[in-house]
Amino acid sequence: MGHETLAVLRSVFGYRSFRPFQEEIVDRVARGGDTFVLMPTGGGKSLCYQIPSLVRPGVGIVVSPLISLMKDQVDALRENGVAAACYNSTLGERESRQVLGRLHGGELDLLYVAPERLMTDAFLERLREVPLALFAIDEAHCVSQWGHDFRPEYVELGRLRGLFPTVPMIALTATADVQTRGDIVARLGLRGAEIYVTGFDRPNIRYSVLEKQKPFRQLEEFLATRPREAGIVYCLSRKRVEEVAEKLRVAGVEAAAYHAGLADAERSRVQDAFLRDDIRVVVATVAFGMGIDKPNVRFVVHYDLPKNIESYYQETGRAGRDGLPAEALLLFGYGDIPVSRSLIESGGNPEQVRIELHKLNAMVGFAEALVCRRRALLGYFGERLEEPCGNCDLCLDPPETFDATEEARKALSCVYRVGQRFGVGHVIDVLRGSRSERILALGHDRLSTYGIGASLAAEAWGSIIRQLIHRGYLEQDLANYSVLKLTPAARPLLRGEENLVLAKPRLRMAAPKKEKAPRRPGAATPAERDEGLFQELRALRKRLADDQQVPPY
Ligand code: ADP
Numbered sequence: 001m002g003h004e005t006l007a008v009l010r011s012v013f014g015y016r017s018f019r020p021f022q023e024e025i026v027d028r029v030a031r032g033g034d035t036f037v038l039m040p041t042g043g044g045k046s047l048c049y050q051i052p053s054l055v056r057p058g059v060g061i062v063v064s065p066l067i068s069l070m071k072d073q074v075d076a077l078r079e080n081g082v083a084a085a086c087y088n089s090t091l092g093e094r095e096s097r098q099v100l101g102r103l104h105g106g107e108l109d110l111l112y113v114a115p116e117r118l119m120t121d122a123f124l125e126r127l128r129e130v131p132l133a134l135f136a137i138d139e140a141h142c143v144s145q146w147g148h149d150f151r152p153e154y155v156e157l158g159r160l161r162g163l164f165p166t167v168p169m170i171a172l173t174a175t176a177d178v179q180t181r182g183d184i185v186a187r188l189g190l191r192g193a194e195i196y197v198t199g200f201d202r203p204n205i206r207y208s209v210l211e212k213q214k215p216f217r218q219l220e221e222f223l224a225t226r227p228r229e230a231g232i233v234y235c236l237s238r239k240r241v242e243e244v245a246e247k248l249r250v251a252g253v254e255a256a257a258y259h260a261g262l263a264d265a266e267r268s269r270v271q272d273a274f275l276r277d278d279i280r281v282v283v284a285t286v287a288f289g290m291g292i293d294k295p296n297v298r299f300v301v302h303y304d305l306p307k308n309i310e311s312y313y314q315e316t317g318r319a320g321r322d323g324l325p326a327e328a329l330l331l332f333g334y335g336d337i338p339v340s341r342s343l344i345e346s347g348g349n350p351e352q353v354r355i356e357l358h359k360l361n362a363m364v365g366f367a368e369a370l371v372c373r374r375r376a377l378l379g380y381f382g383e384r385l386e387e388p389c390g391n392c393d394l395c396l397d398p399p400e401t402f403d404a405t406e407e408a409r410k411a412l413s414c415v416y417r418v419g420q421r422f423g424v425g426h427v428i429d430v431l432r433g434s435r436s437e438r439i440l441a442l443g444h445d446r447l448s449t450y451g452i453g454a455s456l457a458a459e460a461w462g463s464i465i466r467q468l469i470h471r472g473y474l475e476q477d478l479a480n481y482s483v484l485k486l487t488p489a490a491r492p493l494l495r496g497e498e499n500l501v502l503a504k505p506r507l508r509m510a511a512p513k514k515e516k517a518p519r520r521p522g523a524a525t526p527a528e529r530d531e532g533l534f535q536e537l538r539a540l541r542k543r544l545a546d547d548q549q550v551p552p553y
Pocket residue numbers: 015016017018019022039040041042043044045046047
């Protein structure tokens with residue numbers, strides 16, 4: 001079999017060799033086994049069903065949701081001399097009849113069908129009368145509510161397995177986490193399906209996450225270290241996109257905004273200028289990227305937290321298509337979580353909301369990961385990375401931890417003292433003994449916790465409190481100005497029955513490997529480094545004091 005498929009690869013498609021796993025997949029499908037393929041966009045999924053359709057008797061039926069993509073594929077196949085056609089709503093009556101005639105005449109190798117056309121009784125009846133090589137369900141994530149592009153018309157495809165028990169089925173997608181994958185396999189009724197997950201690793205992309213403090217300043221610093229490179233900055237809202245693009249232009253960066261609210265002409269202008277390297281930075285919503293094929297995107301910055309890991313992967317994947325080193329930087333602040341949550345909760349049915357919150361949660365988990373980022377990312381898609389990558393921020397600079405018992409107790413008692421009626425910013429002000437009007441007006445300068453945290457910078461307190469939220473000692477009442485409340489878990493900590501270790505806050509990117517000097521004997525002790533870090537925080541805080549950007553919480 002391998003011999004025959006390789007011959008087809010060469011003679012029909014003109015490629016020299018298979019990509020990793022393509023050959024195994026092609027062989028398995030050609031032998032008639034149900035198969036699930038999870039491979040990123042551009043990975044080469046099409047050949048996985050095209051070649052088996054050619055080597056098996058009968059016609060391969062390909063289900064694809066997008067009519068434009070269908071047409072491109074069919075045109076390309078015809079170029080290579082493959083008898084392919086599509087059957088969808090764009091065909092006139094005469095063309096439709098022609099296609100059906102070729103189907104019944106056994107003239108077709110591949111037929112691309114829109115799901116709603118395929119699942120009509122009349123069409124299914126026709127399929128019973130012709131030999132079928134296979135069913136290929138492309139963009140198979142559309143069948144699952146867990147996938148991020150659910151299409152009700154895909155659900156009907158679940159009937160195929162029962163109607164055509166002997167025809168092999170291959171489901172393909174570029175995006176499916178473990179739950180979605182299981183759901184797809186179940187809904188399509190794949191039998192003993194071999195699952196292939198491959199090609200997700202992008203070894204030339206360096207992943208890092210920076211704690212979001214003053215995001216615009218952090219972005220500027222990042223851009224300053226790469227003054228000529230092109231990249232994309234993703235923000236969650238159109239408003240933020242406009243704002244950041246404008247501030248960058250004021251700062252002298254050739255930047256442009258891109259979002260779905262702009263006129264078509266402006267959007268294609270920005271896209272073209274970016275491709276021609278006339279614009280260095282595109283600040284965009286998720287609307288930017290579909291079909292952007294710019295090889296030398298050197299960085300992708302997420303200014304806000306992406307909705308889920310699939311989006312993060314897709315968006316960061318636009319960097320480094322040329323295989324040269326590229327950066328993926330995520331600015332992550334816990335303040336983004338309530339924003340994303342309310343966006344999610346404001347739309348969709350309850351089940352959809354639940355699923356999206358679950359995915360958001362996983363995204364936060366990725367941002368907070370304490371292990372190799374690449375491993376965490378690939379792990380999410382089910383691909384295993386044997387060794388830590390050695391290149392992400394966590395590999396280059398594993399997070400240090402410190403005994404935060406005392407700090408945690410101070411923060412928790414302060415939340416209690418202000419009556420569990422204030423947000424993070426106010427609690428920090430009380431801890432640090434701020435003399436702001438608000439504090440004085442409320443009489444909070446008379447609280448027993450006033451000023452007990454003056455020796456730590458506000459950023460350090462921010463990090464501690466956020467970790468307390470994440471660890472479940474505090475919760476933010478999202479419906480009520482995100483005020484902080486103690487949870488039952490806080491009690492043992494407050495009573496001194498429990499100690500707590502937290503990660504030190506991170507404000508800077510890990511330096512690239514080559515610049516990382518080995519630790520010399522006599523170098524700073526952890527305590528000294530600790531103090532140094534907070535000094536640094538304080539200095540940074542001062543420098544940023546004139547920045548108008550309000551912390552997100
Ligand atoms: P996907 O559907 O996974 O996004 P495609 O099947 O459209 O990817 O393939 C992406 C590109 O890779 C296409 O241009 C295709 O011709 C090319 N390609 C796929 N397999 C091979 C191969 N074995 N050798 C060379 N090019 C390949």
